[in-house]
């Protein structure tokens with residue numbers, strides 16, 4: 001026994017000495033290993049004695065032993081360890097604490113850790129380092145040293161290589177028990193807040209999309225991402241200044257209203273409905289929103305989502321500070337008002353001939369996202385997890401949408417993106433031509449107010465197509481397009497007027513005919 005304790009004490013002293021070296025507590029691994037080899041037979045003897053005691057000792061004596069054994073261990077190893085798992089508790093989502101610690105440690109990993117992982121940082125201009133698996137990093141807080149290790153148990157993928165194995169990485173934080181309150185309270189608080197800040201500062205924004213296929217062969221749809229680098233900003237969007245400012249104010253008020261949302265008991269999210277003809281800048285507006293707020297984008301392809309459960313899973317996986325986009329919501333699913341009528345008709349038909357066919361139809365529809373599933377996605381209980389999110393729908397046909405989907409509270413702000421006005425043209429002219437004024441702009445003003453031309457078409461005309469395309473040429477090209485559009489509109493109008501006139505004449509002759517036949521009767 002004595003031999004055991006003395007060798008244990010020696011190893012412990014060795015470990016403590018190692019703590020005091022600049023390279024941290026693990027640097028003396030080789031000498032530690034030597035001590036443990038020497039202590040091997042002693043440990044074996046001890047285990048044998050302990051087994052005997054456990055078998056033959058009365059319970060009271062055993063409790064006594066256990067109590068003093070723990071005290072003894074505390075004496076020789078006075079360190080506390082805290083583990084922070086990557087997928088602790090919420091198995092569907094990476095732990096926020098883990099992510100924050102990862103970012104925090106990236107700060108001094110590059111100075112102390114020997115093996116580092118490098119990732120491309122913000123704007124693709126720098127590399128961000130983080131510690132690799134099983135690396136150790138020493139940190140100091142108010143003069144107290146702590147040690148972080150990133151552990152990994154098992155492999156990063158399942159044996160069948162089908163999806164990442166989520167439960168395997170965790171950090172351990174080790175510190176002396178004398179500093180328990182300092183480390184568990186102010187230090188960890190500091191680590192989390194600093195980590196979150198570093199993450200926002202360094203992170204590459206991402207554009208996520210859901211869809212089967214890709215790197216992992218999932219049986220269900222999951223998010224995959226690329227770096228989000230769209231250059232659109234509110235400065236580049238052709239839109240009336242007042243309307244633009246209103247949207248910017250709304251977004252900025254939202255992002256700074258965390259406390260307000262908490263106070264009124266509402267989930268910190270806001271819905272935007274962007275509607276208007278194709279080419280009026282709905283997608284561009286989403287990119288500008290993400291750039292303004294520094295958010296990620298989740299481009300949700302509803303047709304690739306099997307059912308409501310899968311939709312909920314995708315929602316849970318989204319992170320804070322993000323925009324969830326469903327483009328062309330009217331085309332994504334049969335979510336229009338007419339859907340109900342169709343369903344009712346189908347039910348009536350099926351009532352008349354209950355058969356295998358109808359049960360097959362039910363099966364099919366149960367594997368689809370439904371309107372109620374989508375409503376739940378927007379404002380159900382699950383929608384509150386993650387916080388600070390915008391949900392944006394776009395459509396070319398707002399009148400087709402089910403009113404339940406776009407009512408205030410779900411889609412809080414409805415923004416119409418329309419044909420190009422002269423004010424919008426001036427923004428495009430400044431961006432594409434670098435011109436604020438030009439003698440031909442008066443002519444453009446007159447024309448543009450008479451025709452329906454999208455900003456996309458205006459932009460296309462202002463784009464240089466060859467080195468010879470100087471400013472004058474591009475302005476003339478736009479004027480020509482506007483004139484053609486105006487002529488086409490006049491022709492269309494006169495055709496419509498002719499059709500209307502001939503319909504009226506036809507109806508009149510019909511009525512007169514009916515009158516004369518009834519008078520002859």
Ligand SMILES: Nc1ncnc2c1ncn2[C@@H]1O[C@H](COP(=O)(O)OP(=O)(O)OP(=O)(O)O)[C@@H](O)[C@H]1O
Pocket residue numbers: 236237238239276277278279280281282283284285396417428455456457459
């Ligand atoms: N208001 C605008 N300001 C600046 N550029 C615009 C604007 N509208 C359209 N554009 C230009 O036209 C192109 C197409 O626009 P965008 O895809 O945003 O339109 P959309 O309304 O989303 O179209 P769709 O309904 O077909 O998806 C963009 O690349 C952008 O450069």
